[in-house]
Amino acid sequence: MTAGPDLPVVLAAVVLPFAAVALVPTAYRLLGTRTGYLGAGVAAACFALLATQYGATGTVGLEWVPSLGIALRFRVDGWGLLFALLASGIGVLVFTYSAGYLHPGRTLVRYYGALLGFMGSILGVALAADLVALFLFWELTSVCSFVLIGYHDDDPDSRYAARMAMFVTVGGGLFLLVALLLLWQASGAVFSSPTLSLTAMIENADAMRAALREQGAFLPVLLLVAVGAGSKSAQVPLHFWLPNAMAAPTPVSAFLHSATMVKVGVYFLGRVRPLLASTEWTLLFATIGLVTMTVTAVLAVAATDVKELLAYSTASHLGLMVAAFGFTTAYGAAAGTFHLLNHAAFKAALFLVAGIIAHEAGTRRINDLGGLWRDLPVTAAITAITALGMAGIPFFNGFYSKELIFVAAYDAGQELGGLAWAFPVLATLASVFTVLYSLRFLAMFVGDKPAALGEVHRPPLSLLVPPAVLAVVAGTIGVAPEIAVGAVVEPAIAAVGGGPGDPHYVVPTEFSPAVAMTAVAIGGGAAAYPSYDRLHRGIGNAVAAAPSARANWWYDRALDAVDRAGAESVPRVQNGLLRTYVGWFVGAACGLALLGYAAAELSLPAIDLLGVSPTILLVLLVAVLAAATATTGPSHVTGVLLLSVLGFMLAIFYILASAPDLALTQLVVETLTLVIFLLVIEELPAYYSDVEESVAVRDVALSVGVGATVFVTVLLTTGRTESALAGYFTEQAIPEGGGHNVVNVILTDFRAFDTLGESAVIVIAAIAILTLVLTRDRGESP
Amino acid sequence: MSTVITRTTTRAVVPLIVVVAASLFVQGHNLPGGGFIGGVLTAVAFVLIYITYGLDFLERALLGSVAETGGDPFQDRIVDAYRRLFVFGLALAVGSGLTAMALGFPFLSQSYVIYHDVPLYHEIELASALAFDLGIYCVVVGGLLTILSVVGSE
Numbered sequence: 001m002t003a004g005p006d007l008p009v010v011l012a013a014v015v016l017p018f019a020a021v022a023l024v025p026t027a028y029r030l031l032g033t034r035t036g037y038l039g040a041g042v043a044a045a046c047f048a049l050l051a052t053q054y055g056a057t058g059t060v061g062l063e064w065v066p067s068l069g070i071a072l073r074f075r076v077d078g079w080g081l082l083f084a085l086l087a088s089g090i091g092v093l094v095f096t097y098s099a100g101y102l103h104p105g106r107t108l109v110r111y112y113g114a115l116l117g118f119m120g121s122i123l124g125v126a127l128a129a130d131l132v133a134l135f136l137f138w139e140l141t142s143v144c145s146f147v148l149i150g151y152h153d154d155d156p157d158s159r160y161a162a163r164m165a166m167f168v169t170v171g172g173g174l175f176l177l178v179a180l181l182l183l184w185q186a187s188g189a190v191f192s193s194p195t196l197s198l199t200a201m202i203e204n205a206d207a208m209r210a211a212l213r214e215q216g217a218f219l220p221v222l223l224l225v226a227v228g229a230g231s232k233s234a235q236v237p238l239h240f241w242l243p244n245a246m247a248a249p250t251p252v253s254a255f256l257h258s259a260t261m262v263k264v265g266v267y268f269l270g271r272v273r274p275l276l277a278s279t280e281w282t283l284l285f286a287t288i289g290l291v292t293m294t295v296t297a298v299l300a301v302a303a304t305d306v307k308e309l310l311a312y313s314t315a316s317h318l319g320l321m322v323a324a325f326g327f328t329t330a331y332g333a334a335a336g337t338f339h340l341l342n343h344a345a346f347k348a349a350l351f352l353v354a355g356i357i358a359h360e361a362g363t364r365r366i367n368d369l370g371g372l373w374r375d376l377p378v379t380a381a382i383t384a385i386t387a388l389g390m391a392g393i394p395f396f397n398g399f400y401s402k403e404l405i406f407v408a409a410y411d412a413g414q415e416l417g418g419l420a421w422a423f424p425v426l427a428t429l430a431s432v433f434t435v436l437y438s439l440r441f442l443a444m445f446v447g448d449k450p451a452a453l454g455e456v457h458r459p460p461l462s463l464l465v466p467p468a469v470l471a472v473v474a475g476t477i478g479v480a481p482e483i484a485v486g487a488v489v490e491p492a493i494a495a496v497g498g499g500p501g502d503p504h505y506v507v508p509t510e511f512s513p514a515v516a517m518t519a520v521a522i523g524g525g526a527a528a529y530p531s532y533d534r535l536h537r538g539i540g541n542a543v544a545a546a547p548s549a550r551a552n553w554w555y556d557r558a559l560d561a562v563d564r565a566g567a568e569s570v571p572r573v574q575n576g577l578l579r580t581y582v583g584w585f586v587g588a589a590c591g592l593a594l595l596g597y598a599a600a601e602l603s604l605p606a607i608d609l610l611g612v613s614p615t616i617l618l619v620l621l622v623a624v625l626a627a628a629t630a631t632t633g634p635s636h637v638t639g640v641l642l643l644s645v646l647g648f649m650l651a652i653f654y655i656l657a658s659a660p661d662l663a664l665t666q667l668v669v670e671t672l673t674l675v676i677f678l679l680v681i682e683e684l685p686a687y688y689s690d691v692e693e694s695v696a697v698r699d700v701a702l703s704v705g706v707g708a709t710v711f712v713t714v715l716l717t718t719g720r721t722e723s724a725l726a727g728y729f730t731e732q733a734i735p736e737g738g739g740h741n742v743v744n745v746i747l748t749d750f751r752a753f754d755t756l757g758e759s760a761v762i763v764i765a766a767i768a769i770l771t772l773v774l775t776r777d778r779g780e781s782p
Numbered sequence: 783m784s785t786v787i788t789r790t791t792t793r794a795v796v797p798l799i800v801v802v803a804a805s806l807f808v809q810g811h812n813l814p815g816g817g818f819i820g821g822v823l824t825a826v827a828f829v830l831i832y833i834t835y836g837l838d839f840l841e842r843a844l845l846g847s848v849a850e851t852g853g854d855p856f857q858d859r860i861v862d863a864y865r866r867l868f869v870f871g872l873a874l875a876v877g878s879g880l881t882a883m884a885l886g887f888p889f890l891s892q893s894y895v896i897y898h899d900v901p902l903y904h905e906i907e908l909a910s911a912l913a914f915d916l917g918i919y920c921v922v923v924g925g926l927l928t929i930l931s932v933v934g935s936e
Contacts, residue, residue, distance in 0.1 A: 660814040661814045661815075661816075661819070663814075664806070664814050664815070664819050665818070665819050665822070668819060668822045668823050668826060669822060671826055672822060672825065672826055672829060672926075675826075675829050675830075675833060676829075676930075676933075739810075739811035739812050739894075739909065739911075740811070740812040740813070741810065741811060741812050741813055741814060741815070741816075743814075743816075744810045744811055744815070744816040744915075745811065745911075747816060747818070748810075748811075748816070748817075748892060748909075748911035748914050748915050748918075749892045749911055752879070752890040752892065752911070752914060753879075753889070753890055755818075755875075755914075755918060756875050756876065756879070756890070756914075759871070759872065759875060759917070759918050759921040759922070760872065762868070762921055762922060762925035762926070763868050763869075763872055763921055763924075763925055765925065765929065766864075766865075766868060766924070766925040766926075766928040766929055769928070769929050769932050769933065770861070770865075770928065770932055773932050
């Protein structure tokens with residue numbers, strides 16, 4: 001059972017969804033809305049490919065950028081496989097469901113393309129063992145989800161939600177990037193050279209932790225990982241994007257909220273858990289997770305929309321998983337991995353049920369719905385199994401993993417003492433609310449049907465089968481947890497680094513603290529249920545009364561401020577006057593260059609004036625004189641001519657400094673510039689007008705700044721007298737390039753790629769001018 | 783700027799410039815010169831004609847194109863020809879690099895052979911870099927003349 005993974009198979013599973021994106025437009029022309037079945041086929045193929053790797057453990061890789069040590073490494077183990085199998089398995093169901101759910105339209109091509117890319121990126125994250133590849137796939141999931149959440153691109157709410165999801169998750173990704181770079185740097189102290197391989201780091205976890213602590217980077221890495229994973233997995237206070245993301249079509253929500261993207265953060269925490277586990281780790285992630293679990297469970301009770309309720313509940317369950325991985329015992333690891341599986345099964349089914357309700361009943365308002373079991377009996381059965389699983393009722397799947405987190409939280413409280421007792425208290429409190437909203441969801445199916453609710457149709461099979469499959473899976477886990485535990489959970493626990501303790505997966509028959517917590521949670525939830533409406537209104541009013549306590553309010557404020565700053569600064573920078581543009585551009589370039597020199601702490605070389613020959617001095621003197629007189633010249637023509645004198649003097653200087661190539665180029669280019677200037681000048685007034693003093697001062701300051709920057713740059717770049725490179729080129733020019741002109745041999749033989757790039761610039765300039773003239777003729781630009 | 787002096791000078795100087803440009807291009811590998819400078823110098827010759835005789839003469843009489851001044855530059859046959867020239871140049875430069883790849887060398891690897899006992903020259907060197915250089919030459923000439931033609935016709 002310890003066979004290594006097969007690289008072609010793993011690679012095929014990750015690449016297949018991306019390759020299939022190319023087929024989507026054609027498939028849509030041939031199949032129409034049934035393109036979803038193509039996606040389901042691709043997902044099934046990925047699932048099958050990954051299933052063949054079951055039991056394998058190891059890292060395989062493909063060279064990518066060998067000179068930088070970047071490789072396309074894939075780590076196959078229980079944890080990665082569990083996540084990848086979930087993503088592709090639920091992918092099959094979501095694609096099937098989409099085929100029945102979405103109406104035909106041009107945007108379907110984009111939808112299926114993005115959904116396939118989304119699945120591929122998730123598989124990539126699940127299997128990546130290289131930090132660069134991991135980050136790449138990580139951000140790809142954000143980009144794909146942006147497209148998917150903004151599916152209804154004519155709806156402002158959709159666009160708002162898509163942009164928010166993008167900002168929060170991509171922004172969080174940048175924090176993760178810094179964390180990964182810090183890890184990379186610390187690995188230099190452990191290995192002979194810094195490595196990007198996550199597997200290697202985890203295998204030397206103790207040494208890595210020691211190195212991180214020695215560099216003082218351990219806590220920063222923890223915090224950065226917390227922001228990165230927290231933004232992706234919607235942890236407080238970055239949880240607010242997740243409920244907004246319900247603007248996405250329901251199948252996307254099912255995929256996004258239950259199986260994939262939002263779990264990427266949790267997944268990553270599980271992945272790096274063996275690497276970073278410590279007391280600080282426990283305090284940080286158990287706190288974040290349990291606070292999120294409680295806050296979002298409370299907010300879920302205030303939800304009025306079916307999908308909103310599920311979205312908050314997702315954030316709450318993600319908090320549970322984050323907290324579970326925070327606890328370093330085996331119970332924590334078991335709770336995290338097992339709940340990942342359980343949550344995916346029940347939450348995906350519940351989202352699909354929400355889609356059926358919205359599709360068939362025509363509304364998603366919870367208060368307008370009731371008594372649906374008469375019209376939707378199968379859906380009601382599915383909901384019963386999955387909603388009770390969500391509530392954590394014994395003999396349903398969520399119960400077992402929730403029991404594990406209770407044990408882990410209680411143990412942590414006992415071990416750490418003091419304030420750590422808040423862990424079990426928070427876990428229990430959150431579970432009370434979990435039971436509450438789960439029962440409320442279920443209540444839509446029982447009782448009387450409101451009169452306002454019209455006829456509710458039976459859903460087609462393509463909508464019914466996917467949630468039914470998930471309910472069967474959830475139900476099976478509930479009745480016989482040992483099957484799923486033995487098959488997929490235990491290998492995953494091993495991969496996330498278990499810890500002391502031996503978790504059990506049965507309905508307990510003896511009294512223990514965890515049993516007491518479960519009893520309080522279920523009893524409390526059931527007791528509070530009759531006053532649900534009062535709680536619902538109370539929480540809603542409390543949230544509405546204090547808008548500044550909501551993260552969303554801060555997000556809007558921050559975005560408004562950025563918008564305003566942008567709107568105010570644009571007219572200053574881009575006022576339609578060419579000289580303003582040049583001023584900003586040149587000023588910024590000079591500022592950046594000088595800052596760069598200062599940051600690199602370069603020192604100016606000494607200038608040896610005595611070594612300069614009188615001829616060169618004379619030539620340079622003429623050049624300086626020409627430049628000085630150019631500023632006082634009475635007309636444009638004099639100015640241009642004087643500047644040309646400066647240019648030609650430079651050419652002579654090049655000749656004297658034995659650079660005939662440069663001199664030749666300078667002469668020809670100078671001639672060409674002069675001619676073009678003279679052409680343009682015909683159109684300008686012959687003499688200068690008076691300038692304002694402030695403008696003149698500004699221009700003088702700018703030109704002095706530019707001159708100083710160029711001066712410093714020349715000094716810094718030419719200051720080195722000895723260069724191994726120059727010697728190399730001189731020696732190799734004839735044997736390697738077969739030319740006596742070193743400059744030209746460099747241009748065409750040694751640095752031909754640079755030359756190619758420069759000639760591309762000329763082409764781009766020519767095309768740009770053509771396009772500019774063309775668009776102006778059409779009146780497309782001012 | 784069409785005076786007798788400029789016209790006479792231009793007539794004498796333009797062939798010289800073209801010859802010098804060609805020689806600069808060919809000798810580039812061993813002496814000062816090369817594709818870029820040769821290209822710019824060739825463009826200078828055209829500029830000189832343009833300034834002395836005007837754009838119409840350059841495009842209609844000399845290059846045999848029907849110039850439609852004031853019209854859509856993309857419809858203009860001469861601009862189209864310039865555009866084809868720089869596209870060809872870029873393709874040639876990239877192609878010379880790809881050829882090296884096809885033969886199993888890294889992108890843009892160059893090589894050369896020296897032929898001995900060639901009549902008149904005695905010894906001639908043929909470098910693959912010449913093809914790359916020719917590409918650069920075409921890009922420079924095509925690009926500069928496009929800019930000149932479009933801006934000049936304004």
